[in-house]
Amino acid sequence: MNEHPEAPLARLEQVAMEELEGLEPKTVAELDAEADALTPGEIAAAFKASFPTSYLSLPREIPMTVEGFTPVPASSGARIKGVRVDPMPGSGHSDVIDFSTEGISLMQPNRTVIGMRWPELAVALWWSDGRRTLIGPDGSGINIIPAKWRSVESLLAAIRQWVPADRWIPMDEPGTLPRQEGPICAICESTPAIEVTFQDTRSLLMIWFKRVHGVLCRDCGIAKFREVQRRVLVRGWWSIPGLLATPIALLYNTVVYFRFKRLAVPIHSSGITPLPKGRTVWLDPGMLIPAGLALALIWIFWPR
Ligand SMILES: [Zn+2]
Structure with a gap:
């Protein structure tokens, strides 16, 4: 032979x-x-x-006549109740994705469901072009091509937030990775990123005009803003010039914050987790200080 x-x-x-x-x-x-x-x-x-x-797989058009086999259920897991993501018109599919803090599910037009809870995810594959494949504990998978979904940013953000960090697998061939344009985040190496300066003013009888400077993505930038803003709220006021400089620093940082808010959701091509976002700074206990100062000023200058 x-x-x-x-x-x-x-x-x-x-x-x-x-x-x-x-x-x-x-x-x-x-x-x-x-x-x-x-x-x-x-x-x-x-x-x-x-x-x-044995497993027996037959082409769809061949009738199943062999006895002793039970059909494998097409669905896996349950549909998630939460935010619904609809197909992009003209994308050639009519699947629906639902996601919440619990997990994610995809429902096909024939009502076949693939659902998985975030902690159970076996692996999450990512490509630098934004594609994601999530594979559940039984091997069933959900493929996400961003261009095929409407308002996909919130879905991609949820995936980034909820997929446990140890499940991510980068799928781009080293070297063939399309060179990303522009600066990359100094912390998580994602794009897009912008170069910014935060005012980290502090004072105690005298005043220090400190600054925090860096190239940051949206996620790390907002996290950094919250960290610095919280510090200024507490440490800025304690001198005569500080009373004037602190509101200016807070306002300056807020303008930077809105620059980050307008920035696109970062593509994490490095697998490095961005800074934890933290809680909003406007409800921070530190806000009591300017609120108290404002009340004191009103009390002092109120015409009597
Ligand atoms: Zn970052």
Whole structure:
């Protein structure tokens, strides 16, 4: 028998199986000899013996007539109740994605559902072009191509927030990664990022005009804003010039904050987790200080 030119490649799988299962290595000639020696009866008996533990897959148009098989359920997991993401008009599909802080599900038009809870996710594959594939504990997967969904930013943001950090697998070939334009975030290396300066004014009898400068993405920028703003709220006021400089610093930082708010959701091509976002600074206890100062000023200058 002549060997097919690609036969050595096909042997790889056989060799891998021998290695993994501790089987005795066999040459192609030995395997051919074994196959030639088999009788139709032996082959039929082997098939019959394997039936109780077999999966059988048939093309859709072939009617299922073999007995002893039960259909595999097409759905996996439950539909998530939360934010609904609809298909982009003209994207050629009519699936619906739902997500919440619990998990994510995809429902096809035939009502087949693939649902998974965030902590159970086996892996999350990411590409720098924004594509994501989430694979659940039973191997079922949800593919997300951003251009095929409406208002996809909130979905991508939820995926970034809720997929446990150890599940991410970067899928871009090293070197073929499209060189991202513009500056990258100094903390998580994602794009887009902008260069900013926050005013970190502090005073105690005298005043220090400190600054925090850096190139940051939207997520790290908002996190940094909250950190600095909180510090200024508490430490800025305690001198005569501080009473004037602190509101200016707070206002200046707020303008920077809105620059970040307008920035696109970052693409995390590095796998480095951005700074934790933290809570809004406007409800921080530190806000009591300017509120108290304002009340004191009103009390002092109120016409009596
Ligand atoms: Zn960042």
